[in-house]
Amino acid sequence: MAEKENSNSAAGATPKDDKKPTPNREIPGNMPYTTSVGVFKRAVQKIPVSERPPKFNKDFLNTVFEITGGSSIPVIPILKKVGFLTSDGTPTSYYSEFQTDGGRASAALYALRTGFAEIFKRNQYAHKADRDKIIDAIVSITGLTRSDKIVGYIYGTFNVFQEYAQGADDNKSALASSPSVSDLATPTAERASAPPIGLNGISYQINLVLPATTNIEIYNTIFRSIRENLIQ
Structure with missing residues (x-):
């Protein structure tokens, strides 16, 4: 039997644990939560x-x-x-x-x-x-x-x-939570380095998705990696 909640408790206070949780309602934002x-x-x-x-x-x-x-x-x-x-x-x-x-x-x-x-x-x-x-x-x-x-x-x-x-560390975490440059570009780079089969002038386009951040060092790190790994 679930514990009764204090109806006068302020929003945001840590809720009491329920022994038998009820199914979560569908809430906009798709954020996880538990009643316990x-x-x-x-x-x-x-x-x-x-x-x-x-x-x-x-x-x-x-x-x-x-x-x-x-x-x-x-x-x-x-x-x-x-x-x-x-x-x-x-x-x-x-x-x-x-x-x-x-x-x-x-x-x-x-x-x-x-x-x-x-x-x-x-x-x-x-x-x-x-x-x-x-x-x-x-x-x-x-x-x-x-x-x-x-x-x-x-x-x-x-x-x-x-x-x-x-x-x-917000800067390191921003890099860690974003796809790495090598993950984004490696498949295309491998195809670009393969010898052409009967065709000349083949070109490839790489679409790079950059993380949303105001820290210029993150962008410097990304483009430095592009220069070292792709532009040869």
């Missing part, structure tokens, strides 16, 4: 102090993390949504980075930018924003009122990662 924020926070806290499994599945969650019951159900889908797990439950490199002291903040920032992309479209430094600004963004994206409990759940889920992301 405390349980999800406990699961995230266990990632750095536990082994990395070949597959992060229900058995691992129940046995190693010792998180069971209905409130554990949203944990795996949210970890997939933020890029810590692949669709089949395999931990990604960001999961591994989160296990390290040096990479935890950057991995948490990646999780926020991946799972809550709409918030970062409104504020690229959302991970450093205070509660009221995040709630304002959630209200704007979802169309819900500030008093809607879903707003509190979304903020609570966001805040689980925000607590770790405060100390992230």
